[in-house]
Amino acid sequence: MILLFINPKTKSVVLENTKPILTVLVDNSVSIPFFKEDKEIRNIIYNIKNNKELVSKFNIKEFTFGNSLQVLDLLSFTEKETNISNAILTVNELHKDKIAPIILLTDGNQTIGNDYEFINSKQPVYPIVLGDTTLHQDLKISQLNVNKYSYIKNKFPVEILLNYDGNETVTTQFSIYRKGKTVFTEKVKFSADQKSKTIIANLISTKEGLQYYTASIKKIEGERNIKNNTKKFSVEVIDEQTKVLILTSVLHPDIGTFKKAIESNKQRSVDVLLVDDFKNQIIDYQLVILYQPNNKFNRVFSQLKQQNSNYFVITGANTDWNFIHKKQLGFTKKAINQTENYGAIYNDSFLTFLQKNIGFNQFAPLKDKFGEIILTKEHQTLLFQNLNGVQTEQPLLTTFEQNNQKSAVLFGEGIWKWRAASFLSSNSFQEFDEFLGNLVQYLASNKKRNRLEVVTNTIYPANSTIKISAFYTDKNYQFDARASLEITLTNVNTKEITKFPFSLINNSYQVEIENLPFGNYTYKINVKGQNINKYGRFFITDYQVEEQFTSANHKKLSILAEKSGGKLYYKNNTDNLLKDLLRNKSYHITQKSIIKQQNLIDWKWILFIVISLFTIEWFIRKYYGKI
Known part of the structure; x- marks a missing residue:
């Protein structure tokens, strides 16, 4: 008891015996059947799984990869993208601190992700090269850069990077077409010493709306793959003319900064006047910028109120706050005669218009009179004040919208320093000019703000996943997570109609659509129970990214194998790989008590x-x- x-x-x-892990990574992308290697890859996997000595020595684990890693269940060879580096690094993390060599079955052609040639794999990698390793002559459009928008009757640049694989000297022709008509052409020459060429084509926007173009390089003799010789792109042509008036009470470097940044868009013009010299009517302008207003601006504010015009106020050391208080603009400040420097803090919850963070918190502080700001109208703040390293809830740049009148206020002078700092960090004024351009575009537009905004591409590659995001707000323009959104797709060629619901993910509605055949599509996105719709269109090309390659990339795979401590093999000597793995004494069974x-x-x-x-x-x- x-x-x-x-x-x-x-x-x-x-005593517990642990066998080393043998990871088999299988390329499941469409490039495998494109090279007619799908049967070969199945035979290799069968031989690995049915090798009794190998099964006795290793714990074999099989995965497939395309744009992400998956446990091997079914080989479909339908993945539209290939990310070799992600597959290797993910397996490294899974088998951390274990003996786990990797067999990699692939053609070595990667379409997304970090270049696997430069990754550091902790496990030895043994690539088995699939596909034709013979180098064939090939021309391709490897990259095409173009702005999404252009203004009517303006020139817009298209940058095209052409590449040549081959050793002979060849001459061909590059062209750009719109609706079957040639809008640009140029002869190009390649050789063993000159295998790439960049072309800049300046096209003219002649018609308003979404315009599709086709860039194409003519095939050369003996070229086997011509699917990568053509690439489609689109440009949204906007018919917009904007006149901006800057009225100032002082001479300041900010004035020149505003003028240069706004006029970087050729569809916008800026007139600059001292308020004492202004005799005209503001009705001639879509936006009036009021720089450091005082009582001399009295007549201007009367016109703004009478005509319900949009305006942008910039305050500073010379601003007359008593005058501003009398005008009841929706903001006041308990200002004293002492000035203070205010840094910027980006607000990622800003909803009025789309504006990315261009490094606002790194910019020099702006100068304004010290005091508490009180906002008395409904507003959206893009930038908050950073006071001596302390983030506050006080606005630095905020927008208002009331009774179809839009306005904004920047609480501080010295924005010229921001443009200079932006240039130093990016070697270009583009980011800063786009920031001011976005603000001016919003303020200068008389269009009512949309409660439903949609983010989508105008062109998708064949067999790609169509990703569309939507942002829906309530009547107060706050994100509404209670809504139910649906997209209706219409194939312009076949007239087939399909519908898909959106899913709520974080602070947006998203839908992913797969397996759409190539062609033109129109879409309608509607909010159920609301008379709110958004219309648009996109084009799916018949060109697949995975089909751009003419041969297997055995050179990069060889570098990967050497760096990781493995060895490269070809599909006809996989038996040697299995023998080498069995003979390798570093892959041994470990015991632990x-x-x-x-x-x-x-x-x-x-x-x-x-x-x-x-x-x-x-x-x-x-x-x-x-x-």
Whole structure:
């Protein structure tokens, strides 16, 4: 009985054998059947799985990869993208601190992700090269850069990077077409020494709306793959003319900054006047910028109110805050005569228009009179004030929208320093000019703000996943997570109509659509229960990214194998790979001892015996009628 209460424990040492892991990574992209290697890859996997010595030595784990890593279930070879580096690094993380060599079955052609040639794999990689390793002559459009928008009757640049694989000297022709008509052409020459060429084509926007173009390089003799000779692109042509008036009470470098940044868009013009010299009517302008207003701006503010015109106020050391308070503009400041420097903090919850963070928090502070700002109208703040390294809830740049009148206010002078800092960090004024351009475009537009905004591309490659995001707000322009959105797609060629619901992901509605055939599509996105719709269109090309390659990239795979401590093999000598893996003594079974504690008396068995005895006794008593 005493033993039952004490229940002493015993210790035993158990040896556990752990086999090394052999990871098999299989390229499941459409480039494998394009090279006619799908049957070969299945044979290699069969030989690995059915090699008894290999199974005895290794714990074999199989994965497929396209744009992400998956456990091998079914080889479909339908992945539209290939990310070799991600597959290797993910397996490295899965088998961290283990002996786990990797067999990589691929053609070596990667379409997305970091270049696997430069990754550091902790596990040795043994690539098996699939596909044709013979170098064929090939021309391709490797990259095409163009702005999404252009203004009517303006020139817009298209940058095209052409590449040549081959050793002979060849001459061909590059062209750009719109609706079957040639809008640009140029002869190009390649050789063994000059294998790439960049072309800049300046096209003219002649028609408003979404315009599709086709860039194409003429095939050369002996070229086998011409699918990468053509690339489509689109440009949204906007018919917009904007006149901006800057009225100032002082001479300041900010004035020149505003003029240069706004006029970087050729569809916008800026007039600059001292307020004393202004005699005209503001009705001639879509936006009026008021720089450091004082009582001399009285007539201007009267016109703004009378005509319900949009305006942008910039305050600073020379601003007359008593005058501003009298005008009841929706903001006041308990200002004193002392000035303060205010840094910028980007607000990623800003909803009025799309504006990325261009490094606002790194820019020099702006100068304004010290005091608390009070906002009395509904507003959206893009930038908050950073006061001596402390983030505050005080606005630095905020927007207002009331009764179809738009306005904004920047609480500080010295924005010229921002443009200079932006140039130093990016070697271009583009980011800063786009920031001011976005603000001016919003303020200068008389269009009512949309409650439903959609983000989508105008061109998608064949067999790609169509990703569309939508942002929906309530009547107060706050994100509304209660809505139900649906997209209706119409194939312009076949007239086939399909519908898909949106899913709520974080602070946006998203839908992903797969397996759409190539062609033109129109779409309608509607909010159920609301008379709110958004229309648009996109084009799916018949060109697949995975089909741009003419041969396997055995050179990069060889570098990967050498760097990781593995070795390169070809599909016809996979037997040698299996033999080398079996002979390699560094891939060995490891043993570790595990100490197990066990109770001397097993309560489970005692409980079972006691219950069994009580049960037998009950049946015996029942049988003899003693119960």
